[in-house]
Amino acid sequence: MGKIVGAALVSHHPGLMQCEEFRRLQGAGEDSDLIAGYARLRQKIEAAQPDVVMIFDSHWFTTGYHLVDAGAHYSGTYLSDEMPWYLHGVPYDYRGLPALAVAIEDVSREMRGYHRAISHPDLGRQYPTINLVKQLRLEGAGLPVVTVSSCQNCEWPQFLDSGTVIGEAIRRSGLRVLLLASGALSHRFNGIDWKPMHPRIFHESNVSRPENIASDKQAIELFKQGRHDLILERWDEDYRRKPWEAFGAHYLQMLGALGGASCRARGEQLSDYENARGTGNVHIWFDTVEPTRKVQA
Template sequence: MGKIVGAALVSHHPGLFQTEEFRVKMGNGTDSDLIRGFRRVREQIEAVKPDLVVLFDTHWFTTGFHLIDGGEHYHGTYISDEMPWYLYGQQYDYHGSPEFARLVETVAVERNVFSKGVFDETLPRHYATINVVNALVRGEKVVTVSTCQNCQPRHYLESGAVIGEAIARSDARVVLLASGALSHKFNEIDWVQKNPRIYHEENVSRPENIARDKEAIALFKEGRHDLILDQWDEKFRPLPWEGFGGHYLQMVGALGGKTCRSKGVALSDYENARGTGNIHMWFATE
């Protein structure tokens, strides 16, 4: 019987994959704490010894279905069409799990949930996957899950629950990675930096977004995912979170939805990236 042995909310923003010299310059002499945070997250992953990572990708937008990549092997060189001057030459090489994608499909059919596997290894990659895989994966298989854009919050929770059941029916030890920011309102192109350290929270786009992000982080630490979900439409959805919050909602859906009490531990500072709120948080499940 398979099990979820850990979960994390992690940032994937492109600034983290620039040279250290560049990052330190942008940090007014100090590197982003998210860099050290990646090492802290990796330590947690190594401690629970997974053989499969399920990654919820806020950049893989799909329509009509929650998709699960079921290719055997993904490898190549990535360049971002969003910012090709800034994120390019990313080498990636990792293995997937077609058998797990098929198991997700089986559970989805049983539950009448719109989830489908894609088994073509030429399926394009997105940096919300590539950046996190390169930062955190060391030989584990990786299955990426899309963010279906014509969904309500309940649909993401249902998708996550399907994945949770598929994990239980498998023989895998699984870590869930929700790849994305919290609040995701970009600063304007001609925005004037408020704090000389670009990563500083003062550079997040709106004071109210900072406040809501910190409220969510406090609830994460208490394991009160039920309160986040109860207040989702009122407090968190309007910000909005990256990818409609689909990465978090699918992760917590796999962990039991409102019944989930996994307490979060912050493994980085809360930081800005082009106006968005970013943090690494680990959720113990055992």
Template sequence: MGEIVGAAIVSHHPGLVQPKEIRVRRGNGRDTDLIEGFDRVRAKIDEVKPDTLVLFDTHWITTGLHLVAGAAHYKGSYTSSELPFSMSRFAYDHRGAPELAALVEQVAQERKVGARNVTDETLPLQYPTLNVIHYLGRGEKVLSVGTCQTAQLRHFLQMGEVIGEAIRRSDARVVLLASGAMSHKFYDLDHVPPNPRVWHPDNVSDPENRALDMEVLDLWKEGRHDIVLHRFPELERAKYEGHGAHYAQMMGALGGGSCRARGIQLSEYENAAGTGNAHVWFEIQ
């Protein structure tokens, strides 16, 4: 019987895979703390010894169906169409999780949830998966999960429940990684960040969004996912990345509003182009 042994919210923005000298220059002499934060997250992963990482990817936008990437292996070179000068010819090579992906589709069919398994190994992967695996992967199987743009909160929770049941039917030890930002309102093209350290939270685009992020971080630390899910309309107004699908699907797999996994913040809260970012690990009892 499989089990979920850990979970985390993790940032993935392209600035994290730029050369260190660029990151330090943008940080006014200091690197983004999200880099060392990845090491802290990996230490938590090492403690629970998973064989599979499930990535909830906020850039793999699907329509009309939830999708999982179920090929046995993924290898290639990625150039971002959004930010090609930040990510160009980025090499990746990792195992998939085809058995778990097949179980996800099976459970979805049983529960009449619109979800399919994509087994084509030429499926284009997105950088919320690739960047996180670059820093956190150590040879584990990887299952990438999409963000259905026609879904609402209840649908994301249902898909998370499907994934949780599929994991239980498997023999996998799984860490869930919700790959995305918190508030995700970009600043305008001609905006000049008020703080010379680009990563500084003063540079988050909207003070109200930053205040909401601080409240959510506190609620996560208390394990009050019921309150965060109840306040989901506020998260959507703050443009939480991918409609908040990464967090909501992860919560569905962990029991939804009944989940009381306490969050441990493993990085500073930082800005990236106006968005709020942090790594938070959730202890699974």
């Protein structure tokens, strides 16, 4: 029987891919603690000993289906069309795991879900996947990576349903799977002419709005308590309105795989809560996860 051996909400923001010298310049002499947080997360991953890493990519927007990347191998040089002046020339070379992607589609058909496995050789990469592959050194570890999209014509309960399908496919797979929800919490950008409130650009006071900071910190405390049910209860009136990156698809799909509202996995904060162009970013590790429950079709 397969199992989820760990899960994390992880920041991927492109500023972390800049050189350390420039990051320290933006940080008034200090580096982003999200960089040190990646090292802490690498230790967690090594201890969990997964067979495969699944990344819920908050930039891979799809329409009509939750797509699961079923490619066997990925290699190339990444160029961001969003920020090409510094996020360019990033080489990548890592494996996929087609059997898991196909298994998710099979379970989805059985459960009347909306998942498709896609293995087109020209399918592009997104930096929420590439940045984690590089920062977490998944290439060197030899771990295969399976990426899942954020379907943009979904209501938030349908992301939980997507995760339920994925969790059931993992349970049947015999694999040890690590889940990474790649994205921010509140995701409102500062204007192009914005002036920093704090000289250290990464500092939390530079997040776009005070109410977003308060909401993000409330969510972080609920993560620590394992009260995902309370986050879901407040979703419509709070977290959906801020909103979270990709309207929270990355977190909701991960949570669905962990059991949804019944999940009591407690979060461990592995980095400071930081700003990135107004968005709220943090690394949270969920170490104690409920066994994936069997769901009847």
